Amino acid sequence: MKKFSHVIVKRPCRALTEGITSGLYPGKPDYELALRQHDAYIAALKQCGVDVTVLPADEAYPDSCFVEDPAILTRACAVITNPGAPSRKGETPAILEAVRQFYPEDQIEFIRDPGTLEGGDVMMVGDHFFVGRSARTNQEGIRQFAAILAKYGMTCSEVPLTEVLHLKTGVNYLENGNMLVSGEFVDKPDFAAYHRVRIPEDEAYAANCIWVNDTVIVPEGYPAVLAAVRGLGYRTLTVDTSEYRKIDGGLSCLSLRF
Ligand code: CIR
Numbered sequence: 232m233k234k235f236s237h238v239i240v241k242r243p244c245r246a247l248t249e250g251i252t253s254g255l256y257p258g259k260p261d262y263e264l265a266l267r268q269h270d271a272y273i274a275a276l277k278q279c280g281v282d283v284t285v286l287p288a289d290e291a292y293p294d295s296c297f298v299e300d301p302a303i304l305t306r307a308c309a310v311i312t313n314p315g316a317p318s319r320k321g322e323t324p325a326i327l328e329a330v331r332q333f334y335p336e337d338q339i340e341f342i343r344d345p346g347t348l349e350g351g352d353v354m355m356v357g358d359h360f361f362v363g364r365s366a367r368t369n370q371e372g373i374r375q376f377a378a379i380l381a382k383y384g385m386t387c388s389e390v391p392l393t394e395v396l397h398l399k400t401g402v403n404y405l406e407n408g409n410m411l412v413s414g415e416f417v418d419k420p421d422f423a424a425y426h427r428v429r430i431p432e433d434e435a436y437a438a439n440c441i442w443v444n445d446t447v448i449v450p451e452g453y454p455a456v457l458a459a460v461r462g463l464g465y466r467t468l469t470v471d472t473s474e475y476r477k478i479d480g481g482l483s484c485l486s487l488r489f
Pocket of ligand 1: 251297300319350397400478479484
């Protein structure tokens with residue numbers, strides 16, 4: 232099924248080495264390697280039949296290659312978020328400019344102070360969106376997001392997080408009723424209606440896979456997850472994200488798919 236026709240990515244900047252990190256995966260990103268991994272990521276996306284818009288790097292914002300966080304792109308509207316991380320708030324104007332190429336002005340919505348919300352906390356399942364309440368996404372941000380979705384006949388529900396950075400750090404929907412779940416999400420009743428594939432603890436990072444038009448892109452180096460995704464019948468591609476992992480970034484964070 233071809234659901235997505237476009238993807239937006241943004242080149243990593245040299246300041247990537249100063250990106251926010253929980254320290255879970257030690258080391259600083261190697262910028263040159265991160266660039267090569269970004270090239271491979273773009274190539275993989277193109278193999279999934281999407282047009283890729285590549286935004287230039289912005290040295291002012293170390294985490295700005297993680298374009299998933301400053302916007303949420305739905306079938307009916309675009310939502311420019313208000314990132315909860317202070318160093319990331321300034322990422323939104325560049326994303327807004329890019330989004331304007333694809334959405335008419337009256338279908339571009341905004342999350343505003345005191346609401347905060349980051350796209351990594353938003354998981355789309357058809358016309359329903361699960362939203363993680365996290366250190367980055369607050370109740371007011373979720374309230375505003377719900378009101379925006381309602382205007383377009385879509386819904387959302389809140390999922391409180393206690394352990395991970397973003398909702399999609401630990402749970403990802405692969406379409407066709409299939410969901411990858413790890414850690415705190417394994418037994419959450421919110422996801423009981425889906426066919427849940429439990430990710431082993433030592434491969435938790437790979438819960439963050441992305442479905443793009445019936446292909447699932449899996450981070451390189453996670454054999455159990457790769458086998459599980461293949462077992463579900465998907466075509467798979469792997470991309471090494473080791474340099475992004477060092478600052479808590481994964482496959483979904485690096486693109487907006489719509
Ligand atoms: C941050 O902490 O904001 C970045 N270093 C990583 C963002 C990852 N984004 C995502 O999971 N959607």
